Amino acid sequence: MSRNSEDGVAIRASGVEQTFGDVNVLSDVDLTVDRGEIAAVVGPNGSGKSTLLRILAGLDGPVTGDVEVPTDGGVRNVGFLPQQPAFRQGFTAHDTLAFYASLLPEVGSDAVTDTLDRVGLAGVSDRAVGSLSGGMIRLLGLGRAVLGDPAVLILDEPGSGLDPAMVERLFGVVRTLSTGGTGVVVASHELAAVQTHADTVSVLDGGGFVASGSPDALLAETGTGSLSEAFLGIVRGEAGESTVRSGADTDADGDGRRSTRDSQTTGVDGDE
């Protein structure tokens, strides 16, 4: 596999498997995300989204499989936004990011100010984190994740618990970041925002991807009008048998972008 970014890959996972005790959480999962691409991972609760994201972020090692983030000479490879980010009290938003920036001496002295500006928190730079709203906390977490301009961002349910306007704002920031060349892997239940902003959507269920493609492709294949309906159909097997994918990467929807694939053949209802 290529170890440089000339092929435009931000992160590549191959054959990832994960078990917790006797429970097989992930089975032979493949995922390739290009630089500048927003790849959404959706699935029922307990389907393994967070587990997959932790493996992609390098926080847990898979039982088998490989995850590769090709180097591009940047300061940092992976930025991670956990579910429900929290910060130490008593510090301002600026001080909080300044601590993390101190761990990256290669970044410039303006990195903190620039980052706060990028995520839309320039106006609250001097406010204590304890006085920030939930949405602002999430944006601050996103700012922390993008410090050092990592090649790929791993976002675990960034919209969880936020109102629709803040979800849209947050995803808008993510889209702006991706246009700068950052690859993004986002797990989310906010399907409306995913439909609007994601380039590819992969449905994780039963330990593997049961469907993947651009939002429009999934809607077309399931004959539904929204990603929510498509998701329900895929997961519950109510939309027929046409959502199955297998084999190598292909450009199935003809938009010139590589789709995320699994290497497992599954039926619509999850049967193998």
Next chain:
Amino acid sequence: MSETGSGPNDAAETGVTHAEDRGSETAARSRSERLRSDLLVVATRELRTIARTPALLALSVVFCVSVVAVAWAGTGGRGGFVPLTLDLLTFVEVLVPLLAVAFGYRSILGDRETGELDVLRTFGVSRLAYVGGVYLGRALALVSVVVGTLLAVGLSVPFLTADVPTFLAINAAADSGVRYVRFVVLSAAFTLVVLAVMVAISAAARTVRTAFALATASAATFVLGLDTALIAGLASGVVSENGLPLLLALSPNTAFRGLVLSTAVGVVGGAEVSAGHPLANAVGLLGWWLGTVAVAVWRIWPPVDGFDR
């Protein structure tokens, strides 16, 4: 968040390959330089956090006031440095572990609960840098409180001491500020050891309840446990008098007490104080410190091949 600790079982088959270097500039930095830099950044934040934590500041004030009150109300201060040492020894043995619980038991667990540990790992912070930084920052704060208080109290002795020692000294030369400084230095060492225990507990525990229970149980065991066990052992004949000096080195409290009695007190009522074997006590303290720091680094988070340091 996964807490089951599953990880790569076969380095040959598995791998999370994140580009080894964080850029060409980073590649040039040595590992030790990186470790020192990250450790100091983390330690600085710990100090700032403590300064912003009212509860810890209040406990520090309570400790200071208590020690000053003991020194003032007792006869020790008026009797000289050695009597003051004897007056304060028990208080240090009891209060320092309690302070260490407050300063240490959530020091790492708090970051684990907020997901901060995971985020720090994505910044390439090593386990040693993080644990070392947390410990260093907390240790600087706690040792400053303990040593600062004891030194301040010690400075009052020359102003309080009567012409004739009222406590113990047959030979006036037996009482000197040097002995008290030894007590202060040993108190600092004792503080470092018990704090290391609490930080290790914080690193190993996965819930606040578990951490608090282990921390308070440890403090209680140090303060009372070994003494009680040894007394019971002696009474029942299980513990021999010959083995007592080495057994006293097993607990940080008894080891600390033994070192203070043998090096900072020395003579009481004309008789040399029997306080265990000084070398064994010193080794005991050192062993506790090294062992608990190692446990903290080991338990903080599982290493991931190809990614973690």
